[in-house]
Amino acid sequence: MIMKKTTIVAGLAGIICHLLVAPVSASDTQTVYKFYCAQCHGLGGKGDGPNVTKDFPVSPRNFTDAAEMNKLSDADMKNVILDGGPSASKSPMMPPWGKTLTGEEVDGLVKHLRTLCKCEGKKS
Amino acid sequence: MIHCLNSYDGRKSMRVKFTLTIGAIILMAMMSTGRADPAAGQAVFKARECVVCHYTEGPAREKTIEDQLTKKGPELWYAGDKFQADWLAGWLLDPKPIRPMKFNSLTEENAGDHPSLNAEEAATVGEYLMSLTSGEVKAGTVKVKRNSKGRQIFTKKMPCSGCHQYTGRKKVIAGGRSGPSLVDAGVRLNPDWILAYLKKPKVFKPIKMMPVFVGLLSDKDMANVASYVGNFKPKKK
Numbered sequence: 001m002i003m004k005k006t007t008i009v010a011g012l013a014g015i016i017c018h019l020l021v022a023p024v025s026a027s028d029t030q031t032v033y034k035f036y037c038a039q040c041h042g043l044g045g046k047g048d049g050p051n052v053t054k055d056f057p058v059s060p061r062n063f064t065d066a067a068e069m070n071k072l073s074d075a076d077m078k079n080v081i082l083d084g085g086p087s088a089s090k091s092p093m094m095p096p097w098g099k100t101l102t103g104e105e106v107d108g109l110v111k112h113l114r115t116l117c118k119c120e121g122k123k124s
Numbered sequence: 125m126i127h128c129l130n131s132y133d134g135r136k137s138m139r140v141k142f143t144l145t146i147g148a149i150i151l152m153a154m155m156s157t158g159r160a161d162p163a164a165g166q167a168v169f170k171a172r173e174c175v176v177c178h179y180t181e182g183p184a185r186e187k188t189i190e191d192q193l194t195k196k197g198p199e200l201w202y203a204g205d206k207f208q209a210d211w212l213a214g215w216l217l218d219p220k221p222i223r224p225m226k227f228n229s230l231t232e233e234n235a236g237d238h239p240s241l242n243a244e245e246a247a248t249v250g251e252y253l254m255s256l257t258s259g260e261v262k263a264g265t266v267k268v269k270r271n272s273k274g275r276q277i278f279t280k281k282m283p284c285s286g287c288h289q290y291t292g293r294k295k296v297i298a299g300g301r302s303g304p305s306l307v308d309a310g311v312r313l314n315p316d317w318i319l320a321y322l323k324k325p326k327v328f329k330p331i332k333m334m335p336v337f338v339g340l341l342s343d344k345d346m347a348n349v350a351s352y353v354g355n356f357k358p359k360k361k
Binding site: 034038040049051053056093095096100 | 189190192193224225230231280281282283286287292298299300301302333335336337338339340
């Protein structure tokens with residue numbers, strides 16, 4: 001009986017720990033990317049979303065360009081997502097998403113962008 | 125007794141006539157002022173199956189991105205805050221695409237296949253939709269004008285133009301395509317609602333592709349943007 005209770009408590013503790021430390025799942029991050037970022041950066045991350053018409057004043061970053069993406073650290077990307085292009089002397093066409101996205105969503109996006117460029121980026 | 129009955133019948137007949145007359149007067153008054161019964165419009169809204177794509181009871185239901193993506197069309201529970209009545213009745217009669225892209229899609233163009241209503245239906249559904257308000261929009265707050273500060277924010281500082289089409293210089297349509305077009309938005313949208321939408325995004329659209337600007341733009345700057353967008357009207361020829 002005591003063994004049974006211990007097993008149940010341990011099981012519950014395991015589930016709670018898992019919920020507390022579980023990272024955002026890949027599908028969640030992909031949904032976030034598709035919903036917010038793809039409108040300019042494209043579903044595949046090539047900088048070719050539907051907003052990029054001939055009069056779009058800048059070229060949104062191509063996340064599949066490993067050479068360019070390697071120039072950025074994860075912290076650089078996080079800052080630009082949170083505070084917008086001007087925070088890195090880039091275009092204001094990249095708006096600040098800091099009031100829209102959660103910290104967890106931003107961290108997930110940074111990881112997702114690394115999967116798109118298949119690169120590790122500059123170490124900060 | 126017979127006299128009493130006749131008298132009773134006479135009074136009853138008078139009462140019926142009086143009631144009918146009052147009813148006719150109310151009906152004529154409603155017709156003469158162009159005011160229809162929102163309940164009649166609601167019945168048409170249901171009969172024409174508008175409810176399949178649009179929900180009309182607030183507050184906002186969307187809590188996740190998936191909730192938003194499940195929707196087939198925009199929520200209309202605050203349509204009376206958002207739209208201009210004349211524009212709405214006209215649009216229901218002859219709907220033209222507002223969004224370049226299909227609702228909730230980044231890959232499919234808007235096919236422009238929104239069902240149209242006949243004149244009577246459009247008028248009555250328009251009345252119904254204009255009766256739907258949130259209680260969150262203060263009337264008469266935004267003065268529509270050529271607002272240079274609003275223009276600066278819209279095109280440069282926090283470029284709304286990145287996602288919304290508008291009429292740029294030399295009457296050329298510029299801007300992005302993922303959001304609803306704002307070309308001639310001053311005819312379609314209530315400028316006071318534009319301000320409320322910027323100030324209280326969680327009330328109207330808790331989950332949307334547009335960034336939250338609360339804490340990034342001051343109330344005054346939001347009012348400047350609302351004033352600028354509210355002035356998007358067809359140029360007089």
